[in-house]
Amino acid sequence: MAKTITITDSLVPNPAPQSTIIRLENIFKIYGSGETEVKALNDVNLTIYEGEYCSIMGPSGSGKSTAMNIIGCLDRPTAGQYYLDNVDVAQMDDAELAKIRNIKLGFVFQQFHLLPQLTALENVILPMVYASINPTERRDRAAAALKKVGLENRLNNKPNQLSGGQQQRVAIARAIVNRPVVLLADEPTGALDSRTTQEVLDIFGELNASGITVVMVTHEPEVARQTQRIVWFRDGEVIHTNLTPTDLTQLAMS
Numbered sequence: 001m002a003k004t005i006t007i008t009d010s011l012v013p014n015p016a017p018q019s020t021i022i023r024l025e026n027i028f029k030i031y032g033s034g035e036t037e038v039k040a041l042n043d044v045n046l047t048i049y050e051g052e053y054c055s056i057m058g059p060s061g062s063g064k065s066t067a068m069n070i071i072g073c074l075d076r077p078t079a080g081q082y083y084l085d086n087v088d089v090a091q092m093d094d095a096e097l098a099k100i101r102n103i104k105l106g107f108v109f110q111q112f113h114l115l116p117q118l119t120a121l122e123n124v125i126l127p128m129v130y131a132s133i134n135p136t137e138r139r140d141r142a143a144a145a146l147k148k149v150g151l152e153n154r155l156n157n158k159p160n161q162l163s164g165g166q167q168q169r170v171a172i173a174r175a176i177v178n179r180p181v182v183l184l185a186d187e188p189t190g191a192l193d194s195r196t197t198q199e200v201l202d203i204f205g206e207l208n209a210s211g212i213t214v215v216m217v218t219h220e221p222e223v224a225r226q227t228q229r230i231v232w233f234r235d236g237e238v239i240h241t242n243l244t245p246t247d248l249t250q251l252a253m254s
């Protein structure tokens with residue numbers, strides 16, 4: 001049975017995007033050297049505004065995950081500036097990056113990455129342990145986040161007692177529990193069937209409507225079409241910064 005997902009803020013209209021939340025300037029990422037050198041990102045410039053719901057598309061190997069890992073402060077560029085919420089994070093050390101990541105960003109990956117020995121509730125509590133939030137508040141906030149994704153009846157289930165779609169919803173609850181300014185998702189529906197894909201997209205849409213900036217990598221046009229803006233990568237470069245879902249339909253037909 002599909003669960004009804006209610007997020008109370010969903011009727012609040014999106015504010016017009018204006019302030020910059022992510023700005024990549026002349027970003028290069030080079031792996032290896034000499035014969036084996038790979039320019040995974042080749043002079044990428046990209047601005048994402050607060051409140052946007054944006055998808056990143058492009059062929060396999062075009063640099064989407066590399067860009068997401070840099071945007072998500074999981075990796076540093078070889079060269080270039082990256083301003084996250086107007087702070088230059090490109091050259092921060094690991095400890096500083098970890099802190100920024102924990103406070104400002106939430107992540108969702110294709111393979112969920114839940115800890116198998118922990119319950120749903122414990123998985124969602126984890127990021128708050130690192131953020132030094134007291135135990136009672138941790139529990140309350142984790143339960144509220146799980147309720148937000150429609151899993152209030154699954155708090156004590158371990159990942160192997162949950163379906164793929166439910167596991168991804170736990171991962172989303174974990175990603176939003178520290179109230180990030182940006183939610184990043186790399187192929188979040190890649191391991192899901194079409195019905196659970198839609199459940200996940202409905203949650204992203206409602207989170208975005210409640211004010212969170214959402215950036216998602218996908219190779220599925222029907223997923224990208226549900227976002228407001230599509231960025232297109234090819235060979236480590238941004239080829240289009242602002243395709244609309246209608247543009248995508250026309251591209252597909254051309």
Ligand SMILES: Nc1ncnc2c1ncn2[C@@H]1O[C@H](COP(=O)(O)OP(=O)(O)O)[C@@H](O)[C@H]1O
Nearest residue numbers: 031032038040059060061062063064065066067
């Ligand atoms: N850790 C790495 N070491 C060497 N090459 C890498 C590494 N990660 C990615 N690459 C290469 O960088 C390019 C971009 O990869 P990636 O960002 O994963 O592409 P996408 O997510 O669009 O499929 C590819 O040619 C890939 O093989």
Ligand SMILES: [Mg+2]
Nearest residue numbers: 061064065066
């Ligand atoms: Mg990838």
